[in-house]
Amino acid sequence: MDRLLIRGARILDPSGTMDETGDILITNGAITAVGGKISCEDAEVIDARGLAAAPGLVDMHVHLRDPGFTEKEDILTGCRAAAAGGVTSLLCMPNTNPAVDTPETVRDILEKARTADARVYVAAAITKGLKSEELNDLAALKEAGAIALSDDGRPVVNTLLMANALRLAAELKMRVVSHCEDLFLSQGGKINEGAVSERLGVKGVPAAAEDCGTAREIAIAAAYGVPVHICHVSTKTSVALIRDAKRRGVRVTAETAPHYFALTEQELLSRDADYRMSPPLRAEEDRLAVIEGLRDGTIDAIATDHAPHTPAEKADFLAAPNGSVGMETSLAAGITYLVNRQLLTLTQLLSLMSAAPAALLGISAGTLKVGAPADLVLFDSCESWTVDPDRLHGKSRNAVFKGKELTGKVKKTVCGGKIVFDEPNRR
Numbered sequence: 001m002d003r004l005l006i007r008g009a010r011i012l013d014p015s016g017t018m019d020e021t022g023d024i025l026i027t028n029g030a031i032t033a034v035g036g037k038i039s040c041e042d043a044e045v046i047d048a049r050g051l052a053a054a055p056g057l058v059d060m061h062v063h064l065r066d067p068g069f070t071e072k073e074d075i076l077t078g079c080r081a082a083a084a085g086g087v088t089s090l091l092c093m094p095n096t097n098p099a100v101d102t103p104e105t106v107r108d109i110l111e112k113a114r115t116a117d118a119r120v121y122v123a124a125a126i127t128k129g130l131k132s133e134e135l136n137d138l139a140a141l142k143e144a145g146a147i148a149l150s151d152d153g154r155p156v157v158n159t160l161l162m163a164n165a166l167r168l169a170a171e172l173k174m175r176v177v178s179h180c181e182d183l184f185l186s187q188g189g190k191i192n193e194g195a196v197s198e199r200l201g202v203k204g205v206p207a208a209a210e211d212c213g214t215a216r217e218i219a220i221a222a223a224y225g226v227p228v229h230i231c232h233v234s235t236k237t238s239v240a241l242i243r244d245a246k247r248r249g250v251r252v253t254a255e256t257a258p259h260y261f262a263l264t265e266q267e268l269l270s271r272d273a274d275y276r277m278s279p280p281l282r283a284e285e286d287r288l289a290v291i292e293g294l295r296d297g298t299i300d301a302i303a304t305d306h307a308p309h310t311p312a313e314k315a316d317f318l319a320a321p322n323g324s325v326g327m328e329t330s331l332a333a334g335i336t337y338l339v340n341r342q343l344l345t346l347t348q349l350l351s352l353m354s355a356a357p358a359a360l361l362g363i364s365a366g367t368l369k370v371g372a373p374a375d376l377v378l379f380d381s382c383e384s385w386t387v388d389p390d391r392l393h394g395k396s397r398n399a400v401f402k403g404k405e406l407t408g409k410v411k412k413t414v415c416g417g418k419i420v421f422d423e424p425n426r427r
């Protein structure tokens with residue numbers, strides 16, 4: 001019998017209403033008792049006094065870069081970064097090389113992930129080679145183990161293809177997570193179109209590029225009564241469109257990322273490509289609208305859009321590819337910018353980062369209930385630290401919160417009953 005006893009933690013379970021100090025017993029990879037004082041003779045004991053214990057985070061938007069771009073990240077290093085951030089389940093995006101558009105590639109990823117420090121779920125590509133020309137065999141991708149569909153990195157440009165994909169995916173019960181962007185409007189843009197792009201003399205990406213995509217997905221979902229999930233919401237108009245659609249009963253859900261509720265285009269004044277991602281950091285009014293969306297339930301989940309690139313690729317401000325890494329800082333960013341500013345409670349934040357995305361993906365995660373897989377994060381909600389990119393656990397260094405002082409430090413992560421991250425032992 002393999003037993004782990006977590007002693008004296010503040011147990012926070014956003015899947016219920018639990019917020020109390022007590023013990024958690026894990027037996028053979030599952031939670032077997034929660035709360036109160038638990039005695040067990042033969043268990044390995046973790047003294048968690050002073051720490052919070054919550055379900056392992058579920059990050060529904062991650063780029064593991066494997067296959068094809070393993071100089072940036074691979075499945076094992078990406079999952080090491082996940083573990084260091086308290087993420088125990090993640091959904092990886094298909095814009096790899098080759099793209100995740102065949103059952104073989106789906107199976108390869110799942111096979112490689114078997115020994116990883118986090119549970120990997122696969123979003124397969126909607127179209128062949130992410131080219132928006134031909135639908136993949138979605139049923140075969142599901143059969144191979146993919147649970148979601150996306151052409152992330154790009155939108156599905158052809159609206160008819162997207163409509164067909166959404167209808168087929170609904171039948172297959174696969175979630176479609178859509179990168180919303182009108183490529184004609186965004187073409188050549190490097191950062192948000194606005195005050196900062198004008199000041200720097202850099203071509204901008206208008207908020208309308210995202211909003212046209214969001215509006216289109218909502219229109220399709222409304223017309224056919226099918227679900228759609230909007231990725232990385234960053235603009236006030238997209239928040240408003242989603243809020244309105246939800247009120248009308250459209251089956252739309254949405255996520256945002258920590259950088260959109262924490263930072264703005266002002267960061268770009270540094271001309272540092274680590275602050276460049278797609279969609280770009282927006283204006284203060286957008287940031288505030290994203291927070292309002294999180295507060296009123298318009299936005300359902302927080303995901304990171306963890307997007308590793310090498311320092312060499314990120315060296316040139318304008319030529320660098322889009323994206324930043326975020327799994328090791330997401331919980332702390334949420335605590336720092338939302339909980340400590342009294343915008344959300346800690347339980348609400350944890351729900352947005354675990355129970356809610358688990359429900360969206362239909363996976364067994366995001367709960368500390370007895371019988372659930374023993375996926376947990378132990379963290380100090382009060383400890384402050386400064387983000388040092390050289391101490392991150394993934395391969396890349398392009399951290400959008402680098403140099404920022406954040407509050408909330410992951411101490412231990414348990415996945416399937418196994419300790420996959422232990423702070424004092426980090427490299």
Ligand SMILES: [Zn+2]
Pocket residue numbers: 152153154179231232278279
């Ligand atoms: Zn995207």
Ligand SMILES: [Zn+2]
Pocket residue numbers: 061063093152153305307
């Ligand atoms: Zn992405």
